[in-house]
Amino acid sequence: MKNLTPMMKQYMDIKKNYEDAIVLFRLGDFYEAFFEDAEIISKVLNIVLTKRQNAPMAGIPHHALDNYLKKLVDSGYKVAICEQMEDPSQAKGIVRREVTRVITPGTLIEEDLLSSENNYLMAVAFRENFNTAFVDVSTGELFVKDFETINDLIDFVSIVNISQIICEENIFEELKDNLPNKFIEKLDDWYFEGFEDKVKETFKIVSIDHFELSNGQLRVLGALLKYLEYTLMSNLALEEPKKLEESKWMILDSKTVDNLSLIPGEKGKNLYDILNKTKTAMGSRLLKKWILQPLKVKKDIIERQEIVDAFFNDRLLLNEIREYLNGIFDVERILTRLQYGKVSPKDLISLKNTLYIIPNILEALKTNEKFSKYVQEIEEFPEVVELLERALYEDPSSTVGDGNVIKDGYSPELDDYRNFLFHSEDKLKEFEREERERTNIQKLKVGFNQVFGYYIEVPKGQVKNVPDYYIRKQTLVNSERYITQKLKEFEEKIMSAREKVEILEKALFDELTKMILKYVNDIKKTAEKIAELDVLSTFAYVSQLYGYVKPEFDDEKFIVKEARHAVVERYVSNFVPNDIYMDSLRRMYIITGPNMSGKSTYIRQVGLIAVMAQIGCFVPAKNAKLPIFDRIFTRMGARDDISTGKSTFLVEMSEVALILSKATKDSLVLLDEVGRGTSTFDGISIAWAMSEYIYNEIKCKTIFATHFTELTELSDVYNGIKNLTIEVEETNDGIVFLHKVVDGVADRSYGIEVAKIAGVPDGVVERAKEILEVITKKSELEKKVRVLKEGQLRQIKSRKKVAEGQLTIFEVKNGEF
């Protein structure tokens, strides 16, 4: 463009460095966007597109920035905020402007842009495996985790709230293809250089050995830190990186999280919503983390369980603590904003009110010795409370500098200027009265405008009485305006008082935040413990409310009396409890039963109970004893994966493949229909072979719901495979679902009855009955399966004979082949 004004030239120079972002350029009371950026924001924000020197331009008022930013970021744009770096009225020539912040979905700290959920930014690089580092900038939590395959990585991204990915160029396309809806950015090579120094510098340490990170992990962490600096443009406020090691947690893949409805998703009703009676935002975030990462180490589970139990048995304490938790604010985020210099006066009041409650929490906890660990770990901060109490008004203004933030008495100097400023109106009135008396001009008025400042206005008719020390400034139709030496001096005092109040209050607020800064890490540790107490007391509360019991752990046995489904029981009026009984001799169940009888509910409730027990919660049952599982596998429902071009059957088979390759003896495998996406013969053959493989090779606890009754023959071949079915009652009015799980095999599917209930026309239902009669008579399938079974039994017997001959070497257990 020719003939650019200096300001437009300044804009172009800045924009050059932020080609991939929308630059919002501060101009007076507006943030303006130009050219293509203007066209985008006008469309996304639905605001007017105008022109300046032929350049398309669109602007948003500065006070509404956060609202508009949210929309832009939610629509997938990166935004660079370019501020005025000096007071325009003081600037010589063009105002200096700089980008002070680049906003992306994964780097939000602004309260208005965030929900109470965690919001993660993840950096990904590939060496021998996928190294990742991810951070929630708003809370400062930082994690490092490796993934063997891209599928494991994608799976993780889809269950954890990763809102943005940054990656090395060589894996950008692959990630983009697999995660088409994610905000993914590729980073230049320099991001991945000099990582050791970057990590040391960020955490202000000389040695990074205690992090115990591999070179690949440090490299990706370094890139993440550099990117954060580029977007936040300030020193980083992060916790030391935590390594997410599989050895501590049960693995839950995204399918299982979805199939068991653990957290809110497409399916609506879920475990998180049932359990989430937490009182604080920090607690609700932690609960979600715990649900997605059940523990695997018995000692860790018991530690949580003991606290839940203590709360459960001390109802008074439970209620008292929950009452105090009501007053706890999201201090994790407030403190992070404080570290980034973005804390508001209201934030500090929330911090004060939170800290104010801590002594009450401690007092209450001290009444029960089971909480001694928490009593030791939770700290009080009386000096911070006292300081904030002294420094801030209870309901401060949100604009630091207007004189309504720092409390009276905190700074005598501020009080003086503020008194003068806030009482200037009275003083002007007094001046006006004095002048009226002195001049005898009754209609004399003191006013103010931007051009002349304060003036004395005298109606035309009384100008003759104006004393000679009045200096005329302006002539209007009906009046004249004057100033006097005294009024001018008064004006200067007001102006300088306003300026002084602004400067002083800002400086005092700044100083206050700096004083609190040194407590931040300790307060964060206390906040973490409070969040834990919130979740653990919630477990106790929910357990009382819904009648859950404390589970025990056992190496082999999975015995639950009157187990219930934590979510379904909340939505049906008469939930029928069912027992679970598994041990080394009863390792696999085949459940057959009519449609709608409750097979899926039963097997899901088994999974849910395992998850609930391993997060430290009590479980919906009369009593429960169960093993600790290393992983829960689920294969349920039929769904295409249109986005990746996989058919329903292919998806089903890849889930089966995953189970067969990854399950261990300590896993729990829950299968709701396998082999239904293909022909009956193929389906049964696959389901049969798979069951045998799991039973003989993997030897883990397995429940398999199926409509292939042929599979129930497996129980005759293998001792440890048992059949279950669900009772229904046939009445004259149709079938009644009793939802009771009992030993045995379903005699029929009642599919046609369910079709009738669902409203399939009578004609079709009758015809279906006729067809069923014909084909069941002619079915050869059962006979064939019987032949298969007998053949297999013969083989097993002959193997057993050989084995018995070698009993001194191999001991053959009953039912184990």
Ligand SMILES: Nc1ncnc2c1ncn2[C@@H]1O[C@H](COP(=O)(O)OP(=O)(O)OP(=O)(O)O)[C@@H](O)[C@H]1O
């Ligand atoms: N134990 C129970 N007590 C009360 N109601 C139950 C119970 N189990 C299931 N139900 C009710 O029955 C409905 C059907 O259950 P579910 O989906 O588990 O059946 P299913 O046997 O898996 O059916 P299908 O074979 O058609 O998939 C549930 O939505 C629930 O309302």
